[in-house]
Amino acid sequence: MNEPVQLDLFEDQLDQPILNGMYFERSSGKFVSYVLGRRHFEISPGRCLGDKEWKERIMRERAI
Numbered sequence: 441m442n443e444p445v446q447l448d449l450f451e452d453q454l455d456q457p458i459l460n461g462m463y464f465e466r467s468s469g470k471f472v473s474y475v476l477g478r479r480h481f482e483i484s485p486g487r488c489l490g491d492k493e494w495k496e497r498i499m500r501e502r503a504i
Contacts, residue, residue: 464499471498 459474471488473480485495 459504461502462498463502463504466503471495472504 458477460476461474463472463474464470465472465482468482470482470484471490472482488495490498
């Protein structure tokens with residue numbers, strides 16, 4: 441008899457790292473917070489509480 445076929449719908453997502461922390465999203469130009477891979481909130485660079493050096497470092501090192 442034929443065995444049932446089991447599809448893994450989440451296979452592609454396992455290859456990507458789970459995001460945690462603050463990132464800079466290039467497409468929107470905003471800082472975005474992720475918790476356990478889920479988008480938590482976003483904020484514009486002008487309203488973000490980080491100092492200028494921190495913002496520049498995040499924009500450079502953690503841009504998505």
